[in-house]
Amino acid sequence: MTKMSWFNVTSITLGFAFLYLPMVILVIYSFNASQLVTVWAGFSTKWYAELLQNEAFLDAAWVTLQVAVMSSTIATLLGTMAAYVLVRSGRFWGRTLFSGMIYAPLVMPEVITGLSLLLLFIGIGLDRGVLTIVLAHTTFSMCYVSVVVSSRLMTFDQSLEEAALDLGCSSFDAFRLVTLPIIAPAVISGWLLAFTLSLDDLVIASFTAGPSATTLPIKIFSAVRLGVSPEINALSTIMIAIVAVGVISASLVSKRNSLRIQRDEQAAARAA
Amino acid sequence: MKRAALIALPYLWLLALFLVPFLIVLKISLSDTDLAIPPYTPTLDQGLRAFIDGLDFENFAFLASDDLYWKAYLSSLRIAAISTVLTLMVGYPVAYAMARAPEEWRATLMMLVILPFWTSFLIRVYAWMGILSGEGFLNQFLLWTGVIAEPLTILNTTTAVYIGIVYTYVPFMILPIYAALDRLDASLIEAAEDLGCSRLKAFWLVTVPLSKNGIIAGSFLVFIPALGEFVIPSLLGGSKTLMIGKVLWEEFFNNRDWPVASAVAVILLLILIVPIILFQRNQQRQSEADQ
Numbered sequence: 001m002t003k004m005s006w007f008n009v010t011s012i013t014l015g016f017a018f019l020y021l022p023m024v025i026l027v028i029y030s031f032n033a034s035q036l037v038t039v040w041a042g043f044s045t046k047w048y049a050e051l052l053q054n055e056a057f058l059d060a061a062w063v064t065l066q067v068a069v070m071s072s073t074i075a076t077l078l079g080t081m082a083a084y085v086l087v088r089s090g091r092f093w094g095r096t097l098f099s100g101m102i103y104a105p106l107v108m109p110e111v112i113t114g115l116s117l118l119l120l121f122i123g124i125g126l127d128r129g130v131l132t133i134v135l136a137h138t139t140f141s142m143c144y145v146s147v148v149v150s151s152r153l154m155t156f157d158q159s160l161e162e163a164a165l166d167l168g169c170s171s172f173d174a175f176r177l178v179t180l181p182i183i184a185p186a187v188i189s190g191w192l193l194a195f196t197l198s199l200d201d202l203v204i205a206s207f208t209a210g211p212s213a214t215t216l217p218i219k220i221f222s223a224v225r226l227g228v229s230p231e232i233n234a235l236s237t238i239m240i241a242i243v244a245v246g247v248i249s250a251s252l253v254s255k256r257n258s259l260r261i262q263r264d265e266q267a268a269a270r271a272a
Numbered sequence: 273m274k275r276a277a278l279i280a281l282p283y284l285w286l287l288a289l290f291l292v293p294f295l296i297v298l299k300i301s302l303s304d305t306d307l308a309i310p311p312y313t314p315t316l317d318q319g320l321r322a323f324i325d326g327l328d329f330e331n332f333a334f335l336a337s338d339d340l341y342w343k344a345y346l347s348s349l350r351i352a353a354i355s356t357v358l359t360l361m362v363g364y365p366v367a368y369a370m371a372r373a374p375e376e377w378r379a380t381l382m383m384l385v386i387l388p389f390w391t392s393f394l395i396r397v398y399a400w401m402g403i404l405s406g407e408g409f410l411n412q413f414l415l416w417t418g419v420i421a422e423p424l425t426i427l428n429t430t431t432a433v434y435i436g437i438v439y440t441y442v443p444f445m446i447l448p449i450y451a452a453l454d455r456l457d458a459s460l461i462e463a464a465e466d467l468g469c470s471r472l473k474a475f476w477l478v479t480v481p482l483s484k485n486g487i488i489a490g491s492f493l494v495f496i497p498a499l500g501e502f503v504i505p506s507l508l509g510g511s512k513t514l515m516i517g518k519v520l521w522e523e524f525f526n527n528r529d530w531p532v533a534s535a536v537a538v539i540l541l542l543i544l545i546v547p548i549i550l551f552q553r554n555q556q557r558q559s560e561a562d563q
Contacts, residue, residue, distance in 0.1 A: 008369035012381070015366030015446075019388055022399035022439065025409055029402060039407075082282035092279055101286040107548050109500025111517045112537045115524060116293035119534070123296055139289040142282065171274070200392045203502055207524075217394050224394075224507065228402045236395040243390045251383055 023240055030233035047234040057219060057235065064199060064216040067130060071137035072194035078138065079145025079194070080187055086146065087153040105143045113140060114207030121208065128210030136208040137198040144197060145190035152186035185254070192250070196243075301534035302327040312531050331535035340519070341536065345543065347514040351430065351505075352498040355437035359494045360487065362438055363445030367486070368479075370446070371453035382450075385443050397436050397507050404432050404508070428510035436504040441497065445490035452486030453479070485558045492551035499547075500540060516540055 034041035164174040202217040303312040404427040411423040464474040502517035524533040
């Protein structure tokens with residue numbers, strides 16, 4: 001590789017500064033002692049202490065976590081099934097409609113998805129609360145899961161599965177013992193994606209949440225509508241930190257795994 | 273039997289929670305506003321005949337007659353289009369530089385582009401509120417350097433909306449362009465330069481056309497969600513920034529006019545169908561070209 005030109009170095013530096021500076025500034029200001037968010041008045045962690053005493057935020061965080069765990073788990077099950085059906089089941093009645101319904105939610109504006117689900121819940125007389133948010137989140141995130149999993153299913157060697165069947169596995173055992181371990185990384189990243197989508201969602205949750213259940217993004221949104229607040233800065237910093245730790249450790253784990261697979265393959269090649 | 277169950281479960285789920293709700297929106301967009309609960313008429317329990325007779329295109333006629341709505345559609349289209357071009361201008365050089373970066377850096381650079389996806393969208397938009405406000409970070413910085421004498425008003429203007437869209441969607445632009453540029457055979461550019469092209473000309477005649485699919489994919493990935501965007505205009509935009517996602521939200525939550533909100537949604541979807549189909553075609557062509 002040749003040395004990078006000054007132009008490329010500048011683009012990368014500016015580009016990444018643009019991506020990360022706003023978050024860095026947010027994190028720095030979360031440690032600002034002043035109530036006036038824009039005036040620096042010394043280092044302090046008092047906004048974190050205040051945040052931890054704010055029951056409304058803690059309640060909302062708990063609801064959000066529950067919703068995210070439930071919806072991402074159901075979405076992973078349904079999304080993996082949908083991916084398997086799309087990739088393996090060949091033709092069946094209504095296949096085009098099915099794949100259309102998998103891809104459409106990915107491009108559907110959130111306001112429309114939210115509005116339509118709310119109208120459905122009201123139409124069938126379902127009280128809005130945790131259940132309705134879970135149903136809504138499951139529906140759009142299962143589509144993301146299914147896209148992630150089906151791209152993995154498409155690239156893997158089907159003869160492995162056939163071999164298991166030939167050797168006397170039932171089709172469920174073949175899936176459990178052969179297919180699932182192979183697509184597991186995709187299923188896990190699908191779950192993580194569904195989980196973060198659910199944690200993040202403001203618009204669809206606003207439509208489908210009732211007075212009994214408020215999620216964290218709804219709380220944050222109604223707070224920041226009035227302007228910048230130091231407590232929200234602190235909350236944002238905590239959320240950014242969780243994501244950073246999560247993503248970095250996940251990428252380290254996957255790097256180690258791929259190194260191990262590489263080693264195993266080399267060992268197998270030598271043995272053969 | 274098992275196969276049928278496997279198909280039926282996700283299928284029925286999507287029918288019940290994606291297609292049916294959408295048909296309800298369509299139906300309510302053809303209904304009249306009513307002071308009942310739910311606040312529209314007709315409902316199905318009045319019988320099928322009365323139900324069908326009760327439907328009309330009044331709400332759509334209303335949308336066409338009130339210039340708030342078509343102005344909001346036009347302004348959303350304009351804002352989405354301008355932000356797409358701006359995002360391309362910001363994203364292309366970054367993607368280009370990433371593709372030219374040393375091999376061992378690329379995985380890390382990719383991760384750094386993807387990382388913001390995992391952080392809350394709301395927080396990323398919110399971060400700009402503190403930067404762009406009157407006494408915010410940007411103004412303080414510019415005043416301190418002496419570039420400006422008076423603080424600029426950026427927050428609550430359309431400019432802030434452009435900044436917000438470019439910031440939150442630029443990874444969508446970088447990734448497909450990077451993927452296209454990464455596959456590009458560097459010897460083609462060398463050949464162009466050997467044959468007498470200047471670097472800039474080689475870039476225009478070779479690099480840009482060969483990364484066309486990435487540019488198109490990235491542009492749709494920014495344009496489509498930007499068109500229906502709600503969070504960015506409501507946090508960064510001002511009262512003069514008209515975007516249809518915000519209008520729909522206000523129609524529903526503030527005016528409680530469900531039929532009009534549904535009609536706004538139906539039209540927005542009709543507008544989106546064209547770019548979505550074009551995007552699908554581009555993706556299909558690309559995956560065929562890959563095989």
